[in-house]
Amino acid sequence: MTPTNARRTAGFLPPLPGPAGRRCRWLLIGLLLLPPVTAVVGSMATTGVPGSLVFSDPATWLQPLGSLTGILALAWLLLALMLSIRLPGLDQPLGGMLGLWRVHHYLGAAALLSALLHPLFLLLASAPQGPGATLALLQPMPRAWPLWTGWLALGLMLLFLAPSFQFFGRPAYQRWKLLHLLAGPAALIALAHGIALARWLSPQQAIVTWGLLGSLAAVAFFWRKGLSPLLARRPFQIDRADVLANGVIELTLSPLRRTIEFTAGQFVYLTPDIPELEAGNREEHPYTISSAPAELPTIRIGIKSLGDASWALQSVAAGERVYLEGPYGRFLSDPAHRPQLWIGGGIGLTPFVSAARQLSHIQADCDITLIYCANDITRAYYLRELQHIAEAVDGLRVIPHFYLDQGYLNAAFLRQAAADLDKREAYVCGPVALIELTEELLTRLGTPRGAIHTEAFDLL
């Protein structure tokens, strides 16, 4: 395949110009720099250039540093909230939902760190005025509500952000999600604190600035938690529930109203509406679509039992109802563009199954090597179908790798599977350990970092 005969392949997204990771990094840098630059420029515009900062005299810079960290904590918290809005398509420029979540996660970390430094600097700044001043900050008078709101917002932030950074080990996903709802009240209380104690802005300026940012964050929060479950979810009926292997099922769904247009490699949030379900009813979970876009309006989803909700879904039956929301993500791209290497492990095969099924419908030009990683043949539940498709699709090769027979994937195996690894776009999906191993092997074998795309089925 040469660039001249490369053409857009139906059902696949075109490649993004440049690696998505780099774009995420720039967005993150932009969002991290925006609040400090605005705060410093804004404060200089209103209170003048600070002329009295003397490095050797902490009293002159601890107080401004305290104010700045407070502004940063609030601004980054609000920006993280704005990014938590979930709208199909909005994640595309960043290379998908996982890229967007990464930026959201780092903004949360930056907000928490600043929120911890903020009182620390202010307490240190108050020390020269004697223990009374420090005590007043630590234990404000009952009527000093602007100070209380600061401590309360910090407490809430610690409560809902500590599990995200796994301070106390890996939390249960649903409990983590519930705790994360505290982001809303924390932001509201922090806004009241920020407006009441604004030092670098006049009260009117503080109300307008924080009010605007707060409103945008509130819209995102309200859409995500209030409106999107009502407006963005589409009802589907289960037509078939095929057992692929022990603990793995593939659902075939047909839309009760409008279907969801998607491209190979994208995922949806699935919410069962089955009151008899033993666990996870009305709980949304992300699943990659395993059917081809060419099969629309029907959608298929392969589900492995990895916890209580996905375990309960193993027993659903035809005629029952689920809701789908999406599509999200941007994992695979047009195979007509460049030779590709796909590496899938376990249920992480689903994006490649969707893409292979699509190729069998459209008969496009492609040069793809798929390495199918499973423990053994009994766990390679999509292998036979994929081998069948590869017999019909020119340019698609399927190579199984069985861990129990062959051990870990290694450089020799990869080199034998595809000699031209430096020229291939690589896509890896599966358990985190497999992703880390293949990233390291591929980089060693000459695949440029920017040509390695990974997706772990894990948002925490």
Ligand SMILES: Cc1cc2nc3c(=O)[nH]c(=O)nc-3n(C[C@H](O)[C@H](O)[C@H](O)COP(=O)(O)OP(=O)(O)OC[C@H]3O[C@@H](n4cnc5c(N)ncnc54)[C@H](O)[C@@H]3O)c2cc1C
């Ligand atoms: C982008 C993406 C695509 C996925 N595609 C598939 C697929 O095609 N087939 C498949 O079987 N599984 C897929 N998963 C994984 C699937 O979402 C989890 O297995 C499922 O949510 C587990 O829920 P549980 O209650 O059964 O298990 P739990 O014990 O609650 O969770 C097990 C682990 O699954 C993850 N998880 C749980 N709930 C969520 C959630 N709402 N959002 C994100 N992660 C969660 C967490 O890492 C958690 O530790 C995908 C995940 C992601 C992020």
